[in-house]
Amino acid sequence: MKSHSDERKGVLLTILATLCWGGGMVLSKRSLNTVDENSLFVVQLISAWACILILTLTGGKLSVREWKHGWLGILEPGIAFYLVLLGLARTSAINATILQSMEGLMIIGLSFVFFRGKVSSRTLMWGCLSTIGAILVTTKESILTGISIDSGDYLVLLGTLFAAAYVTLSSRVVGGENSAESLLFWQLSFCIVLVIGYLMLRGQFSLHANQFNVYAVSSGALAYGLSFYFYLWGMKYIPTSLSAILLCLTPIFGVSLSVLFLSETINSQNIVGFVMILLSSIFITRQSTTEPRSAASF
Numbered sequence: 001m002k003s004h005s006d007e008r009k010g011v012l013l014t015i016l017a018t019l020c021w022g023g024g025m026v027l028s029k030r031s032l033n034t035v036d037e038n039s040l041f042v043v044q045l046i047s048a049w050a051c052i053l054i055l056t057l058t059g060g061k062l063s064v065r066e067w068k069h070g071w072l073g074i075l076e077p078g079i080a081f082y083l084v085l086l087g088l089a090r091t092s093a094i095n096a097t098i099l100q101s102m103e104g105l106m107i108i109g110l111s112f113v114f115f116r117g118k119v120s121s122r123t124l125m126w127g128c129l130s131t132i133g134a135i136l137v138t139t140k141e142s143i144l145t146g147i148s149i150d151s152g153d154y155l156v157l158l159g160t161l162f163a164a165a166y167v168t169l170s171s172r173v174v175g176g177e178n179s180a181e182s183l184l185f186w187q188l189s190f191c192i193v194l195v196i197g198y199l200m201l202r203g204q205f206s207l208h209a210n211q212f213n214v215y216a217v218s219s220g221a222l223a224y225g226l227s228f229y230f231y232l233w234g235m236k237y238i239p240t241s242l243s244a245i246l247l248c249l250t251p252i253f254g255v256s257l258s259v260l261f262l263s264e265t266i267n268s269q270n271i272v273g274f275v276m277i278l279l280s281s282i283f284i285t286r287q288s289t290t291e292p293r294s295a296a297s298f
Helices: 004-031 037-058 065-069 072-088 093-100 103-115 121-138 151-170 180-201 214-234 240-261 268-290
Strands: none
Touching: 004 037, 004 214, 004 240, 037 072, 037 180, 037 214, 065 180, 072 151, 072 180, 093 151, 103 121, 103 151, 103 240, 121 240, 121 268, 151 240, 180 214, 240 268
């Protein structure tokens, strides 16, 4: 059984991951002013791969043991991010962010389906509250006006499901002798080969030196590199259900950084969402670090 200090370390690492995801989203939005979506995706993947390669080499963690798990990178950021990108072209950003906020509960559900992982009713309750909070944070218009579902929404939802599958399956291989750095290196390597090969077959691959600007490079290092590194590392110390719920902190960081650096605004509905996410995250964290957990939990 892991100690309370290990669990606190896992929570901190997961929060750092959500901060990197939030910051990466803001920088990605800024990057789209000068770089098209396909080129930006490739630049971000290369930047993330280089970032993780440096971490892996400096820490002496690179090994061929984890290469067999590299295919998980095809799920995310590969298929998941590409499906979301396609969906964004056919639906609103509001609908996309709402659907993506369902990832936490999807992870809990997939963990039960794949591995029969146990989850308490209290954890599920706080997970639902956190997800609702994420919806309120990321929605600019009143949620009472309703949400239409079209083909773009289904693509975003499918992409989110792939992202949840990635987290669920990665949680089973990140522990033990496997290092987060080497595992992520191989996952990004597989993903880059897949994405570049796919874009070349479609005749959409175009890459120039001026596309590697500070915003594009840093957004990739944060969103696809350090975020996954911290998240995979954190999953060594906390159950998948807790890490899934903490993912709902991402909208808080994303919205806050958007207000600070992109001059975007938030309303009272967003503030209510902030409070709901914070409360659920605090209570589920306190519950995880104070209650004993059986070996069957996830």
